[in-house]
Amino acid sequence: MAVPSSGDKPQRSNGRSDRPGPAADERTLADQDQTLSDGDQSDADSDQTAADSDQTAGDLDQLGADRDQLAADADQDASDRDLAAGGEERTHEITKDMRQKTTHDREQTQRARLEQARTRDLHAAARDQAAEVRDLAAKQRDRAMNRREGLDNTDPRAITGAEIVLRAAEHRKQAAAYRGHAAEGRAIAAAEREAAAADRALARGDRERAQEDRDVLAKRLAIMETDSLTGARTRAAGLHDLENELHRCRRTGAPLVLAYLDVVGLKARNDTEGHGAGDALLQRVVSVVRDRLRSYDVIVRLGGDEFGCVVGSMNLEETRRRFDDISSALAASDGGGAIRVGFADLQSDEDAGSLLARADRDLLAVTRASRPASR
Numbered sequence: 001m002a003v004p005s006s007g008d009k010p011q012r013s014n015g016r017s018d019r020p021g022p023a024a025d026e027r028t029l030a031d032q033d034q035t036l037s038d039g040d041q042s043d044a045d046s047d048q049t050a051a052d053s054d055q056t057a058g059d060l061d062q063l064g065a066d067r068d069q070l071a072a073d074a075d076q077d078a079s080d081r082d083l084a085a086g087g088e089e090r091t092h093e094i095t096k097d098m099r100q101k102t103t104h105d106r107e108q109t110q111r112a113r114l115e116q117a118r119t120r121d122l123h124a125a126a127r128d129q130a131a132e133v134r135d136l137a138a139k140q141r142d143r144a145m146n147r148r149e150g151l152d153n154t155d156p157r158a159i160t161g162a163e164i165v166l167r168a169a170e171h172r173k174q175a176a177a178y179r180g181h182a183a184e185g186r187a188i189a190a191a192e193r194e195a196a197a198a199d200r201a202l203a204r205g206d207r208e209r210a211q212e213d214r215d216v217l218a219k220r221l222a223i224m225e226t227d228s229l230t231g232a233r234t235r236a237a238g239l240h241d242l243e244n245e246l247h248r249c250r251r252t253g254a255p256l257v258l259a260y261l262d263v264v265g266l267k268a269r270n271d272t273e274g275h276g277a278g279d280a281l282l283q284r285v286v287s288v289v290r291d292r293l294r295s296y297d298v299i300v301r302l303g304g305d306e307f308g309c310v311v312g313s314m315n316l317e318e319t320r321r322r323f324d325d326i327s328s329a330l331a332a333s334d335g336g337g338a339i340r341v342g343f344a345d346l347q348s349d350e351d352a353g354s355l356l357a358r359a360d361r362d363l364l365a366v367t368r369a370s371r372p373a374s375r
Contacts, residue, residue: 103213107206114203120196124189131182131189139175227301229279230286238300238308242352245298245310249346256346257319259309260359261289262367264338266305281337288330288337292322308356316345340366 225237233241242258249256263285270278282305289299289309298310311319323341330337342363344355 100217103210103217107210109206111203114200117196117199117203120199121193124193124196128186128189131185230282230301231290232286232299232301232307235300235302238298238302238310239352239356241298241300242308242310242356245312246346246350246352246355249312254313255315257311257314257316258344258346258355258359259311259319259323260302260342260344260356260363261285261307261309261323262340262363263305263307264340280335284333284335285330285337285339288333289326292326292329308359316343319343319345340370342366 225234226232227234232238245256248254263282266278266281269281286299286307289307293299293309293311297312298308300308300310302308309323311322314322320343323339323343327339327341330339340363342359342361342365344358344362346355
């Protein structure tokens with residue numbers, strides 16, 4: 001058995017505990033006080049930020065209300081312009097821009113509200129974290145006081161019983177204050193989350209109103225761009241579609257033909273049978289043409305009895321045969337009817353105006369050829 005050396009003498013117990021003494025507790029609590037003091041400053045900064053956020057939210061609410069009023073005014077102005085101009089192209093473009101700007105403004109308000117909600121959530125999380133730190137500090141103060149009250153008074157480091165009682169009361173009071181401050185922080189965090197939820201609800205409302213604006217705009221555009229009698233495209237919208245088709249065919253190298261169509265005998269029908277019969281003839285012509293063209297071919301009402309048909313990816317001969325079939329089907333339909341058609345196939349570097357003019361000249365030649373020769 002090994003014999004302990006003189007340096008291995010067992011130490012005699014003096015009854016002291018291994019727990020940290022009052023000096024260590026004081027240092028720990030002093031460190032906590034500094035940490036919590038820093039936390040108070042952070043909370044003060046958060047309060048200022050929250051106040052700024054509330055002001056921003058108020059400004060957003062006012063901005064949203066102002067934008068809604070402006071949207072209503074712009075929509076009324078747009079409607080008045082459309083009504084006064086009777087669907088004139090330039091006015092139509094102005095009113096479309098006005099409505100699109102209104103929708104854009106609402107979307108900007110929505111994005112600002114969502115960013116505001118995210119900021120509030122971050123503040124709420126920071127306050128919850130600060131509250132946890134305060135609760136932990138309060139528990140540590142309670143434990144420190146419990147240790148002090150349990151110390152052996154024979155310990156030369158021990159303080160007097162009266163000092164223990166006074167300091168314990170003070171530290172427990174401080175611990176209670178920390179708990180109260182933590183509870184207050186949690187309450188503020190809950191309020192921040194409620195405000196964030198309110199911001200998100202308002203953002204949803206902004207998003208819904210923006211979508212309503214889009215829907216209204218789409219309906220108004222559909223009305224403005226559709227001939228109310230025949231369902232064909234209006235002249236302005238149809239010529240825009242023709243430009244798009246020209247660009248597409250140039251990109252792809254596909255052929256394109258413009259058919260310029262004239263309804264035969266419309267004026268005579270109006271004069272002898274009334275305008276209702278003339279309207280029925282126009283509707284029947286467009287219906288037959290639409291049934292025998294493809295769904296993506298564009299039919300445009302260019303004038304009272306004149307229509308343009310934009311036929312893409314089909315050559316001139318194929319298009320002529322298609323309109324021969326249309327003429328036969330129209331003649332055989334209930335109520336009958338006849339059309340004359342001029343054609344122009346797209347040439348290189350030709351614009352929409354030039355293509356339309358060539359098709360019109362071809363129609364004029366067909367019309368002249370169909371007239372009986374003068375004696």
